Every structure is written in structure tokens, then in C-alpha cells.
Amino acid sequence: MTLPAVVPDPSFPDRVTIYEVGPRDGLQNESAIVPVEVKAEFVHRLAAAGLPIVEATSFVHPKWVPQLADAEELLTFLDLADASVPLPVLVPNERGLDRALAAGCTHVAIFGSATETFAQKNLNSTLDGQYAMFEPVVKRALEAGLDVRAYVSMCFGDPWEGEVPIDQVVDAGRRLLDMGATQLSLGDTIGVGTAAHVGALIDAFGAAGVGVDRLAMHFHDTYGQALANAHAALRHGITTFDASAGGLGGCPYAESATGNLATEDLVWMLTGLGIEHGVDLNALVATSVWMAGQLGRPSPSAVVRALG
Ligand code: HMG
Numbered sequence: 385m386t387l388p389a390v391v392p393d394p395s396f397p398d399r400v401t402i403y404e405v406g407p408r409d410g411l412q413n414e415s416a417i418v419p420v421e422v423k424a425e426f427v428h429r430l431a432a433a434g435l436p437i438v439e440a441t442s443f444v445h446p447k448w449v450p451q452l453a454d455a456e457e458l459l460t461f462l463d464l465a466d467a468s469v470p471l472p473v474l475v476p477n478e479r480g481l482d483r484a485l486a487a488g489c490t491h492v493a494i495f496g497s498a499t500e501t502f503a504q505k506n507l508n509s510t511l512d513g514q515y516a517m518f519e520p521v522v523k524r525a526l527e528a529g530l531d532v533r534a535y536v537s538m539c540f541g542d543p544w545e546g547e548v549p550i551d552q553v554v555d556a557g558r559r560l561l562d563m564g565a566t567q568l569s570l571g572d573t574i575g576v577g578t579a580a581h582v583g584a585l586i587d588a589f590g591a592a593g594v595g596v597d598r599l600a601m602h603f604h605d606t607y608g609q610a611l612a613n614a615h616a617a618l619r620h621g622i623t624t625f626d627a628s629a630g631g632l633g634g635c636p637y638a639e640s641a642t643g644n645l646a647t648e649d650l651v652w653m654l655t656g657l658g659i660e661h662g663v664d665l666n667a668l669v670a671t672s673v674w675m676a677g678q679l680g681r682p683s684p685s686a687v688v689r690a691l692g
């Protein structure tokens with residue numbers, strides 16, 4: 385059996401957008417440096433498998449994330465002008481934006497923290513300082529006609545600060561959206577969230593005037609909760625989910641962060657629920673099996689293991 389039986393749940397959305405982060409969130413955490421040609425093939429294969437948007441890389445400091453130091457070269461390989469789907473890149477600051485503009489990017493993402501400690505660890509900034517860093521980035525990106533996404537990390541828990549209050553997350557998210565970002569992706573960076581917590585966070589954003597149409601969910605699977613959390617978010621009307629092919633991923637500045645929600649596991653669940661997603665599961669599994677071969681270790685995704 386290569387696809388589940390389809391038994392729709394009428395209370396769920398009809399269609400979901402999967403925002404693929406494997407080449408960025410997945411590969412930023414690999415101890416081995418993946419050759420640029422392999423990264424380019426990975427991105428091409430993900431787009432060919434039907435993923436409608438593929439986050440390609442980051443214009444961060446190469447000393448901070450050496451795995452993505454080849455960002456310019458990768459984008460040359462990818463030929464942005466000819467790309468079949470948008471290929472967003474992360475930019476933390478104006479230097480990152482300059483690099484993204486020079487490379488011809490059309491979609492960028494800023495990435496803020498909900499906590500003071502992680503702002504320090506990930507951005508070398510205070511919590512307030514991160515907003516000062518992002519403000520000119522968003523302004524200039526919008527003036528240049530770019531699409532701007534914002535992430536907020538540590539939305540459920542933080543390895544240094546423990547549980548993160550929902551109000552604190554809503555405050556950080558609102559400040560990033562108020563700068564003009566079109567979408568806010570709520571990151572469970574270390575995978576500690578559980579289903580009712582997910583619902584409570586989405587409801588709190590709703591009460592603060594941020595509807596589900598402006599939110600995406602970004603789950604990591606550290607405690608095996610990513611798919612359950614995605615199910616809870618679907619029930620709350622979320623229609624954009626970040627996922628990483630083969631379950632690659634983590635954050636080099638949050639030690640307990642492991643792989644993202646595997647795109648294949650999400651696709652299997654959505655297919656069974658009769659929710660449209662546009663992804664060819666067999667092509668995607670073949671891509672993750674190939675990538676696992678390149679990395680020299682098996683994929684942690686249950687669906688890749690079952691079908692691969
Ligand atoms: P800093 O060291 O404070 O930077 O790093 P600075 O502004 O003091 O500048 C120092 C030097 O770095 C200068 O060069 C700058 O030009 C250069 P010098 O004058 O000394 O020769 N520089 C840069 N070079 C290239 N590209 C740049 C850049 N910026 C400055 N963009 C900085 C501050 C933000 C740059 C650093 O902390 C950094 O790069 N952090 C990125 C960390 C990262 O990528 N983390 C992973 C992504 S976040 C994540 O995974 C979570 C997410 O998935 C959601 C979730 O799961 O929750 C999104």
C-alpha cells in the first residue's frame with residue numbers, strides 16, 4: 385500500500401500549503417558539508433515532487449552556519465529567474481538582505497525569537513535589539529517588492545528559560561507582523577509543544593487580531609509530537625505547514641532541536657484526510673531516500689522507512 389485510504393473529515397480545511405524547509409532547516413544542522421551540486425539537485429527534486437515553495441538557504445554569517453556558506457553559489461545553480469516555485473531565503477540583517485537582493489531573491493524570511501536567551505544565542509542580540517535589526521530589513525525588502533515571511537522561535541518552550549508564556553509569543557509575533565511581514569510561522573524549535581498548547585496559542589493570536597490566514601506552523605519532532613500538533617493546528621483552521629523532507633533538521637543554536645516534521649509523514653496524514661496538497665508522495669520519498677544516501681544515514685521519517 386503506497387497511499388492511505390481517503391476518509392475526509394469535513395471540519396478540516398480542503399487544501400493545505402506545505403512550505404518545504406529541508407534544504408535550509410534540514411541541511412543547516414548537518415555535521416557534514418553537503419556539496420552545492422547535491423543541494424541544488426535536492427531543491428530541484430523537491431519542486432518537481434510538487435512542493436509549492438522550497439526554502440533554499442540562508443544569508444547568515446558563514447561562521448555562524450558554515451553548512452550554508454555556499455548560499456550565493458547555490459542560488460546561481462538554482463537559476464532563480466527560471467525557478468518553477470518560489471525559493472525563499474533567511475535573512476537576519478541588512479547585510480543578509482543585501483546579499484539576497486544581489487542574488488535576485490524574491491522571497492525572504494526574517495527569524496525572531498520569543499525569548500531573550502535565544503535572541504542572544506541565535507542572533508547575538510537582545511530581544512529588543514532583534515526588532516531594531518529586522519525593521520530596516522523588512523522596510524527595504526518590501527520597497528524592493530519582495531515577499532517577507534517572519535518566523536518566531538521558541539513558541540512553546542526554550543532550553544534555557546523553560547516554558548514560554550503564550551502572551552510573550554503573541555507579543556513577539558505581533559511585532560514582527562506589524563513590520564509588514566505577510567506570514568508568521570510559529571516555531572516549536574525544540575519540539576516540546578503538545579496538542580492543546582498548539583490550540584491555545586492559535587486562539588491567543590486570534591484574540592490579538594491575527595487570524596489563521598496569516599499563520600503557519602513550524603513543528604520539530606523532538607518528542608514525537610509534530611504530527612499530533614499538526615493535526616491539532618488543522619482543527620484550528622491552519623492551512624500552511626512547514627515541513628522538511630525526510631525529517632531532516634534542527635537548529636545549531638538550540639542543542640535540543642532535532643528534525644522537523646517530516647514532509648512525508650504530513651503528506652500521508654493529509655492524503656488520508658482527503659486534504660489537497662499537490663505533492664507526489666512517491667517522488668518525495670525517492671528524493672529523501674536519495675538524500676539519506678548522500679548524508680550516509682537513514683531518514684528518521686516513519687513514512688520514508690515504510691515506503692522507501
Ligand atoms: P554578529 O557577529 O553579531 O554580526 O552576528 P555583526 O553585525 O556584529 O557583524 C560581524 C561581522 O559579520 C561583520 O563583518 C559583518 O559584515 C558580518 P566584519 O566587518 O567583521 O568583516 N556579517 C555578515 N556576513 C554575512 N552575512 C550576514 C552578515 N551579518 C553580519 N548576514 C548575525 C549576527 C545575525 C549575523 C549572526 O548571529 C547570525 O548569522 N545568526 C544566524 C543564526 C542562524 O542562522 N540560526 C539558524 C536559523 S534560525 C532557526 O533555525 C529557527 C527556525 O527554523 C524556526 C524554528 O525552528 O523555531 C527559523
Ligand code: MG
Pocket residue numbers: 409571573602604634635644
Ligand atoms: Mg526550525
